[in-house]
Amino acid sequence: MRIRFDRGTLLFEVDRRHPNVSALPGVMWDPRVGAYRAPAYRYGKIIAELDDRGIGISDEVSLHRRIPGRFHRIELRPYQEAALDAWELSGRRALVVLPTGSGKTRVALAAASRCLSSAVCLVPTRVLLDQWCREISRVYAGPIGRLGDGDRRVEAITVSTFESAYRHMPRLGNRFGMLVVDEAHHFGGKVKDEAIEMCIAEARLGLTATPPAPGEAAGRLADLIGPTSYELLISDLTGQFLADLDLITISVDLTPPERRCYEAEMGRFRPVFLRFRRLSPTSSWTDFVRSAYRTPEGRCALDSWRRARKLLAFPRRKAEAVRMLLRRHRNARVLVFTTDNETAYNIAQTHLIMPITCDIGRTEREEALERFHKGELSALVSARVLNEGMDVPEANVAVVVGGAMGRREHVQRVGRILRPAQGKRALVYELVVRGTGEVRQAFRRRQGLGSR
Amino acid sequence: MVPGRLLKYTCEVRGSEVIPHFLGDHDHPWLRVLIDEFHRFAGRPRRELDHRLQEPLPCKSPPGKRALAAHTLSRLCRERQHAPVKPRDARRALFRAGRKYQGRSDVAWSVAAHTLNVSPEALRESLFADLPTERRLAPPPSELSPGELALRTNLSLAQTLLFRASSVRIEILGNARTIVRHARLRGLICTVRAPSSAETECSLDISGPFALFRRTLVYGRFLGELVPLLAWCNRFHLSAECVIKERIATLRLQTGDPIFPSREPRRFDSRLERRFAREFSKLAPNWDLIREPEPVRADGTLIFPDFALWRRDSPKRRWLLEIVGFWTPDYVRNKLARLRAARLTNLILCIDEERNCADEELPQNAFVVRFRRRIDAEKVVDIVERRSEAEST
Numbered sequence: 001m002r003i004r005f006d007r008g009t010l011l012f013e014v015d016r017r018h019p020n021v022s023a024l025p026g027v028m029w030d031p032r033v034g035a036y037r038a039p040a041y042r043y044g045k046i047i048a049e050l051d052d053r054g055i056g057i058s059d060e061v062s063l064h065r066r067i068p069g070r071f072h073r074i075e076l077r078p079y080q081e082a083a084l085d086a087w088e089l090s091g092r093r094a095l096v097v098l099p100t101g102s103g104k105t106r107v108a109l110a111a112a113s114r115c116l117s118s119a120v121c122l123v124p125t126r127v128l129l130d131q132w133c134r135e136i137s138r139v140y141a142g143p144i145g146r147l148g149d150g151d152r153r154v155e156a157i158t159v160s161t162f163e164s165a166y167r168h169m170p171r172l173g174n175r176f177g178m179l180v181v182d183e184a185h186h187f188g189g190k191v192k193d194e195a196i197e198m199c200i201a202e203a204r205l206g207l208t209a210t211p212p213a214p215g216e217a218a219g220r221l222a223d224l225i226g227p228t229s230y231e232l233l234i235s236d237l238t239g240q241f242l243a244d245l246d247l248i249t250i251s252v253d254l255t256p257p258e259r260r261c262y263e264a265e266m267g268r269f270r271p272v273f274l275r276f277r278r279l280s281p282t283s284s285w286t287d288f289v290r291s292a293y294r295t296p297e298g299r300c301a302l303d304s305w306r307r308a309r310k311l312l313a314f315p316r317r318k319a320e321a322v323r324m325l326l327r328r329h330r331n332a333r334v335l336v337f338t339t340d341n342e343t344a345y346n347i348a349q350t351h352l353i354m355p356i357t358c359d360i361g362r363t364e365r366e367e368a369l370e371r372f373h374k375g376e377l378s379a380l381v382s383a384r385v386l387n388e389g390m391d392v393p394e395a396n397v398a399v400v401v402g403g404a405m406g407r408r409e410h411v412q413r414v415g416r417i418l419r420p421a422q423g424k425r426a427l428v429y430e431l432v433v434r435g436t437g438e439v440r441q442a443f444r445r446r447q448g449l450g451s452r
Numbered sequence: 453m454v455p456g457r458l459l460k461y462t463c464e465v466r467g468s469e470v471i472p473h474f475l476g477d478h479d480h481p482w483l484r485v486l487i488d489e490f491h492r493f494a495g496r497p498r499r500e501l502d503h504r505l506q507e508p509l510p511c512k513s514p515p516g517k518r519a520l521a522a523h524t525l526s527r528l529c530r531e532r533q534h535a536p537v538k539p540r541d542a543r544r545a546l547f548r549a550g551r552k553y554q555g556r557s558d559v560a561w562s563v564a565a566h567t568l569n570v571s572p573e574a575l576r577e578s579l580f581a582d583l584p585t586e587r588r589l590a591p592p593p594s595e596l597s598p599g600e601l602a603l604r605t606n607l608s609l610a611q612t613l614l615f616r617a618s619s620v621r622i623e624i625l626g627n628a629r630t631i632v633r634h635a636r637l638r639g640l641i642c643t644v645r646a647p648s649s650a651e652t653e654c655s656l657d658i659s660g661p662f663a664l665f666r667r668t669l670v671y672g673r674f675l676g677e678l679v680p681l682l683a684w685c686n687r688f689h690l691s692a693e694c695v696i697k698e699r700i701a702t703l704r705l706q707t708g709d710p711i712f713p714s715r716e717p718r719r720f721d722s723r724l725e726r727r728f729a730r731e732f733s734k735l736a737p738n739w740d741l742i743r744e745p746e747p748v749r750a751d752g753t754l755i756f757p758d759f760a761l762w763r764r765d766s767p768k769r770r771w772l773l774e775i776v777g778f779w780t781p782d783y784v785r786n787k788l789a790r791l792r793a794a795r796l797t798n799l800i801l802c803i804d805e806e807r808n809c810a811d812e813e814l815p816q817n818a819f820v821v822r823f824r825r826r827i828d829a830e831k832v833v834d835i836v837e838r839r840s841e842a843e844s845t
Contacts, residue, residue, distance in 0.1 A: 007639045008670075009661045030664050032643045032657070039665055166670065170639060170662075194662060194670045290697065293460055330554050345580055352550025352560050354543065359583045364540050368547075378551055 003046075004060040005174035008198030010043060012036035020055055040173045041224060044093075044202035061200060064118045064177035067156040069142015071113035077241060079232060080107050086230035087111060087205055093226030095184060095206040099234040100415020101242055104207040105135050105391075108180045113139070115203050117177030118156040122165050122195060124183045127356075127385050130366055132159045132182070135391075149362055162186065165195035178203040183388050184225055185210050185408070188217035196224050209415055210408045234418070243396070243417070243424040249442060251434045252317035262436065265308040272301035312438055313339040313402045314346060318431045325399050325429055326351055326379065332427075333372065333394045334379040335386060337413050339402035344383045347401070353379040356386055388412045393419035400430045402438075403445070410445040453676065454523050454612045461516020462609055463696065470694055470701035472609050474710050475517060475602035482513035483521060483598035490525055494591035498531065501589060517605075524605040530590040535581035536574035543579060603712035610711055611676035613703050617692040618667045619659030620675050623652040626686035629744050629756040630717045631656065631678055638674035644754045651687055653746065654754060667695065679705070683713030724827065725758060725775060728802075731829035738764050739836065745772070750794035757799075761836055771836050773800045775827065791815045800835060802827050 001021070002013040012021055013035055021027055026042035029035075038046060043061060050057055076084065079098075084107055087094045092115070098104050112119045123132050126149040133144050136157060145158030147168055154172060179199050184206030187193050196204075206225035212218045222228075238244060254262055276288050283291075292298030326334065334353075338344045341357045348355040354368045354377050365385075371377045373394060380386065380395075387409055395417045403409050417426040432442045463472045475483070486509060493501040505522050508515070533539070545567045549560040565575040580586050614620065622631065632642050635658045643657045658678070660671035675692065682688045682705070690705040705711070732741055745760035755774075763769035776787060791799070792815045799818045806824070814820060819839075821831045 007661045009664075011661075026665075028664055030661075032641045032659070032664075037661065037664055039662070170660075170670075190666075194668055198662065327555060345583070348547075349579065350557075352547055352557055354547045361540075364543070367544075376551060377547060378554075 001055065002058040002060060005040065005063075005200065006037070008040050008170035008173050008194065010038045010040055010046065010061060010200075012038070020050075020053060024049055040198050040200045041196060043200035061174055062177070063175045064201075065156065066116055067118055067140075067142060069140050069157070071109070071116075072139050072141070074106060074110045074113060074139050076106060076110055077103065079237070079241065080110070083107050083230040083232075084110050084114075088114070090226055090229040092203040092205075094204075094229035095208065095211065095221065095225055095227065097208055097211050097228055097231040099232060099237060099242060099418065100209045100412055101418035101420070102232070102237055104182070104209075105132065108182070108205055108207060109136065109139050111203070111205050112157070112178060112180065115178045117203070118175060119158075119178035119180060119203075120165070120172075120176040120199065120201070121157075121159045121180040121182065122162055123159060124162050124186055124388060125385065126161060126358075126362065127365060127390055128182065128388070129159055129161055130362060131391055162192060162195055165199075166192045169195050169198040173198040174200050176201045179205070179225075181206045181225060184208045184221065185212055187224060188212055188219075188221035190220070193220070193224060210411050234415075238418075241420055243420050243426040245414070245418065245426045245428065247414075247428045247430065247446065249430045249432055249446075250321055251432050251439075252315070252321055253434050254311075254436075255316050258311060258315050259435075262308055262311055265304040265311070268304040269301045269308065272298055273305075309339075312433050312436055314343040315433060318401055318433070319350070321429075321431050322347060322399060322401060323351065325397075326353075329397045329427075330378065332378070332397045333375075333392075334397045334399060335392065335395045335413075335416055336379060336381040336399045336401060337386070337403065338381065338383045341383045343401065344381045347381045351379075351381075353377075353381045356380050356382040358385060386413075386416060390416060391419065392416055393421060395419075396421075396424055396426055398426075398428045400428065402431070403441075407445050453615055453673070454520055454608045456612070458516070458520050458523060459609075459612060459696065461514070462520050463613060465696055465699055465701045468700075468702055470613060470696050470703050472606070472613060472703070473517065474606045474609065475521065476710060477599075479513075479517065479521075479602055480598040482509055482511050482518065483601050485509050485511050486513070486518065486521055486525065487592055487596060487598065487601065490529060490589070490592045493589055494529075495588055497586045498526075498589055499585040501526075502585065520609060521601060521605045524608050525592060525596075525601060526589075528596065528604070529592050531584075531587040532590060533582050534588045535578035536570050537568050537578045539578050539580060539582040541568060542575055546575065546579065600712070603710055606710050607680055607712040610679050610703075610705060610709075613694050613696070614676040614679065614692055615672035616669060616694040616696060617672055617675055617703070618663040618669065619657065619671075620678070620690055620692040622656045622658065622678070622682070623647050623649065623689040624654060624656060624682075624685050624687070625652045627684050627717070627744075628654060628656065628747055628754060630681050630684060631658075632747075632754055632756065634678060634681055635674070638671075638677065640671060640674055642753065644749055652689065654749065656754075667700075669695070680712060680714035681717070683711065684717055724825075728775075728827040728829055728832075729759070732761075732832060735829050736761075736833045736836070739833075740764055748772075748794055748796065750790055753790060755790050755794055755796075761800075761832075763836075769836075771798045771800055772796060773802065773832065775802045776804060785813075788813050788815065791818070798839075800832060802832075 004011050014021055021036045025045045027036050027038040030037040080103055083096045083098065087096060096107055121132055123129055129146060129148050133146060136144050140157060143155040145153045145155035147158060147164040148161030176199060179196060179201035181196060185208045187196060204225045211228060212221060234242060273288060276291060292302050336347055336353065344355045344357055347353060356365055356368060368377060372380055398413060398417045400413060414428050430442055432438045463470050545564040549564040553560040561572045565572040568575060635642050640658050640660050645655045647653060647655045662668050662670060687707045692703045693700050694703050729741055740762040742760040745757060747754040747756050757772040758775045759773040761771040761773060797817050799815065800821060801818045802821045802823055805822050819835050
């Protein structure tokens with residue numbers, strides 16, 4: 001029996017009547033090519049199963065190799081050591097859940113240094129691509145590949161954005177023996193899961209601070225990467241390994257003209273929404289949107305809702321609050337989080353703060369972060385780019401002007417300022433407009449933070 | 453491709469089918485107005501045009517189709533950056549000054565402008581001039597007509613729908629080679645079955661390897677790329693199951709649908725083929741050399757011989773010629789396997805000597821002409837003439 005890698009799958013060149021193949025995990029008969037086929041991520045299990053049954057095979061799948069460079073010694077904190085051991089005990093296939101700022105990247109680097117086989121690290125954004133390359137270069141003396149943000153260089157240790165992995169894994173899926181997935185909670189929903197399904201890597205490590213709730217997505221993630229082997233909450237590390245945190249909510253009002261405008265928009269939205277909820281009390285927001293799109297009245301209601309949200313993104317009193325906070329913390333390192341890029345640019349221009357958005361190029365972004373590290377810039381403003389994974393250890397104040405993505409986003413944002421430092425006390429200001437949906441959203445976000 | 457939100461008003465799921473609302477002749481008047489609007493906003497920031505397009509046009513135009521056409525048109529218009537100083541330099545200077553003169557922004561603006569030798573107004577103009585919304589629009593291509601814009605918009609719509617499919621079935625007559633070749637080039641699997649109607653010559657099922665396991669959208673982009681190529685087939689009928697509005701619906705496209713075609717596929721694949729065709733025609737005036745003859749079905753797939761050679765005065769004397777030139781070893785192995793399975797008689801195989809094919813790998817009935825850089829047309833003429841004479845005697 002010959003097994004080879006075929007564009008993200010394993011192809012078994014064997015007779016259809018072969019009794020031993022169809023029972024292998026994930027293997028299906030492909031009538032298009034007259035051969036058995038399995039998704040690449042089943043590789044480890046299939047080979048083990050064939051080994052157990054004593055079936056001889058010609059394995060032409062794997063092209064992964066030992067890394068050419070050398071890892072320096074990586075110092076780990078006790079809980080990082082424990083997370084690594086738990087991963088080893090799970091057969092090197094597991095999800096490690098640690099709060100943001102607790103050094104998940106170091107756990108992954110230590111795991112890679114133990115495996116010593118070629119590895120690919122998947123990261124959600126271009127900014128994190130740069131950060132991972134930088135982190136790896138500190139502990140690994142060898143070439144580092146990059147896939148994404150205009151680069152297409154593949155090396156034994158390669159960092160790739162999710163999007164590039166989705167495109168290139170059919171071609172590269174058999175080159176790596178280890179797969180690291182940063183912010184692994186993005187997977188499991190069947191959207192672009194192919195990025196990890198098409199890779200044969202047997203050693204798999206998922207990293208996240210916000211794992212999906214038990215359900216279909218969590219089950220799929222466990223199948224694709226592995227079960228959760230280690231989990232710590234922010235409260236487990238606060239004080240010793242994470243900075244102490246104060247959460248302050250500042251409630252602001254809309255100005256009378258803003259309030260009139262807001263109420264008018266919500267007046268068009270609410271009746272349609274409430275009618276829908278009365279008829280279908282268990283439905284989700286997505287169900288409502290789908291239903292609303294079917295009628296002109298529903299579409300009009302959705303447009304009104306969008307306009308109301310836009311108004312809440314940066315009303316006048318929030319602008320004043322931002323001004324006051326920036327003045328109060330002029331000697332601190334401040335991160336300002338907004339709902340959208342437009343608000344970020346608005347704040348940047350008014351308060352002369354460097355914006356970090358998807359529109360700012362890689363070199364300029366890196367330069368800005370470097371200047372922030374050195375203290376040449378005291379504040380940065382961002383809508384989404386700084387949300388996840390970005391390492392800005394100097395930051396000690398966060399101002400959340402608005403958010404669009406709910407609890408998970410908030411936990412990740414707060415995590416940006418939790419990196420520990422001598423005598424550091426992190427401060428998170430949340431600006432909430434009174435008498436609007438933001439009050440409930442803020443409450444839910446804080447609940448999310450408590451549970452994580 | 454267009455953003456998914458634009459599909460909401462431009463296609464409709466009716467029963468188990470998705471019906472794309474293609475633009476037609478009746479849309480040309482407002483498309484002309486739209487093109488004129490783009491001309492009017494040339495040289496101005498994209499933000500201003502986006503703002504304008506949120507309002508209706510002076511003539512009646514369906515909002516969904518208008519947004520789709522505007523999206524297609526904006527992709528045809530180039531953008532350029534207009535800034536007195538490089539935006540990156542402007543940001544560096546301003547935010548550095550901002551840090552130094554905290555709370556005194558007017559001073560920071562003046563100092564940064566002075567550093568860069570420009571006025572504060574020019575600095576303000578440059579600060580975010582490289583953002584997508586601030587870039588200046590170039591006018592649309594001058595030769596763009598409302599008809600062409602409608603066809604291009606329809607193509608984007610069809611491709612976006614196929615972006616949500618994991619496989620397609622195409623019934624086809626003529627030029628199947630282009631489709632199969634493109635699909636294979638993209639790593640898709642093509643299987644062939646008998647056509648369901650007499651009007652077409654074969655039915656192709658095209659999907660990617662991973663589509664066996666679940667409905668995946670990873671191949672959608674490649675499936676969409678097939679659409680403009682279909683215009684070069686004499687007749688086609690495409691059907692694909694797409695995930696639209698969280699439902700599975702069948703998209704059907706066929707000959708005559710108003711979709712922008714790709715550029716004409718190349719007549720010859722390589723200089724090697726062109727040169728052979730020229731030399732053979734010179735040496736054998738009694739023979740017709742037909743490029744891309746009808747495909748031959750073999751083992752669930754199609755073989756596309758490069759040439760058919762027909763004796764003009766005796767049409768029964770017919771040869772197929774296949775060139776196995778430069779490619780990967782896997783490609784050559786698969787090609788030879790397919791040719792062996794087809795058991796073609798009167799087949800001439802021209803094999804690049806560098807391929808190093810062993811004799812047992814070759815189809816039994818084939819005549820082999822080995823070549824290096826150039827196919828010797830004389831050898832081919834010799835085979836077809838000698839063999840034809842032998843048959844006639």
